[in-house]
Amino acid sequence: MSFELTALPLLGIERFLYGYIYHFPESFKRCCQGPLKSLLDYDEGVYWQVAKHLGVGIKVFQFGVLGYDLTVRRSLSLAEPRLLCPGLALVGLGQLLNSATFKTIGAKGVYYGSQLGYEVPWATAFPYNIGINDPQYWGVICSVWGFYLCVAPSGDLLNEHFVVPWLETFWYIVSMKLLEHQ
Numbered sequence: 001m002s003f004e005l006t007a008l009p010l011l012g013i014e015r016f017l018y019g020y021i022y023h024f025p026e027s028f029k030r031c032c033q034g035p036l037k038s039l040l041d042y043d044e045g046v047y048w049q050v051a052k053h054l055g056v057g058i059k060v061f062q063f064g065v066l067g068y069d070l071t072v073r074r075s076l077s078l079a080e081p082r083l084l085c086p087g088l089a090l091v092g093l094g095q096l097l098n099s100a101t102f103k104t105i106g107a108k109g110v111y112y113g114s115q116l117g118y119e120v121p122w123a124t125a126f127p128y129n130i131g132i133n134d135p136q137y138w139g140v141i142c143s144v145w146g147f148y149l150c151v152a153p154s155g156d157l158l159n160e161h162f163v164v165p166w167l168e169t170f171w172y173i174v175s176m177k178l179l180e181h182q
């Protein structure tokens with residue numbers, strides 16, 4: 001099986017988990033009372049903490065795909081400055097959006113606390129005041145594209161080097177538009 005056909009579902013696992021929690025929070029809670037009971041007990045009965053721990057665990061797939069792609073499939077070396085500079089800027093922007101999201105709504109907000117029945121105040125501060133929806137997801141997209149630009153062999157965005165950023169962009173946009181919205 002080709003790398004692309006393996007990477008596509010592996011990168012989508014996290015998106016489907018979060019879409020499931022978003023659209024079916026009561027079903028997720030029932031799973032927490034059943035097969036995920038030990039994790040719920042570990043998290044002292046806090047459902048959003050279970051979502052957080054599942055999400056962190058599933059990151060193994062995302063980082064595994066990126067790590068395999070960048071270290072096994074190709075050699076990892078810095079790109080020329082015309083790609084490195086915008087790449088670093090995108091990584092910086094992405095990390096700013098991610099950290100600001102966590103700072104503004106906290107882990108409870110990030111991990112679907114509102115959908116799971118917890119009080120999460122509506123946020124209007126940065127990054128929720130810059131005119132983009134889902135700033136954390138855009139942060140991930142920027143970070144992945146930025147990192148791949150930093151090690152790109154060329155600026156050709158259709159080059160096979162950029163398969164993973166394209167797949168990540170696909171999954172995060174699907175998540176923003178379909179999986180996690182009414």
